[in-house]
Amino acid sequence: MEPATLRPAAELHVHLRGAMPPAYFAQLLERHPPARALAQAPERHLAFFRRWPHLAGFLAPDAPAGADLFGFSTFPGFLASYLLSGYFVRTPADFRGLLDAVATDFVAQGLRYAEVTVSVPEYLMQGIPLEAVCEALSEASRRPDIRLRWIVDLVRNFGHDAALDLLRRLLARPPAGWVGVTLGGSEAEFPPGPFRESFELARAHGLGLTVHAGEAAGPESVWEALRELRVDRIGHGVRAVEDPRLVEHLAERGIPLEVCLTGNVKTGVFPSLAAHSLPQLDAAGVAFTLNTDDPTFFATTLAGEFEAARSLGISEQALGDALANVERFAFDRDACRIRFSPLRLC
Ligand SMILES: [Zn+2]
16 A cells, blocks of 8 residues: 555544644633633642643743643653643633534544543533533534544543542433543553443443553553453553563454554653554554544644654554554444545545
8 A cells, every 4th residue: 555545534542632723722821811720720730730840831920821831741741731721621612612623623634533532520620511511522523524422531530439420420411422431640640440330331331441551551550451441442552562461462352552652752651752662562463543642732643643653664554454443443433434434535
């Protein structure tokens, strides 16, 4: 297959706020000046923000706010930026605007199907009612120009009781386009095992299961996700290479990894792209898809991720497989397949 024919048009791992176009963030900053947006932030969040020099512009009233939201170089630094950006999505209109800005940007890039991870608890924390979140998601899932499907991030940092409570509330009135659940947040501090009951409930309701594992923590986190949560896919999983038995297991069972190359380098999982584990995983026969994760924060695009993989020496054959895997492992395979080919518009 010629490289020119590979036009990635679908992905499975992209966070809603992580894909927020910078121009929309600038609008939000105008709407909600930092001093006001952060006025109700709990002290533990403010203390977390203060640890990071790149966020100083948001905390000092006389400094130019927003100057360096993307100036992190570690995973906790990225989480701080990400958490802080959530304080500017404060109303149902902000949330609807975010969905619209992201969808419009995806369409402009040629995307036709995306499973978008939505960290619902973070929007509720800003005072947006769950009903308003669900209405906006339902509406956006009906766009004619792109099929958006939702993976609800139960956010591990809020703990299992909160995750289960949110899941039950969502199941009572599920938004249109909801296809799966995941756990984002601090993997190293909040392992997947305690969330077993939530994942069992989600599975019983026909939702797809994935989890962020093997990104900020090592292979034991992936093992735990597989054993305790019985997930269908692994978000990242790229540190599986630290355990050859795990790599073998993933390949044998055909459990796919949602690989996000640029993000892994920007958050310090690997010191450089050249040091990334994807070539090893590919050589071992582990199935993978390529994804952007948080394209705004990592200054990447889906096409850019394919270029990054190519620069790592991943073959055109394997890149073609990665595209086909999107359809194979999509949580709404029909929506991914019937109207749109992951390769290009039908
Ligand atoms: Zn992610």
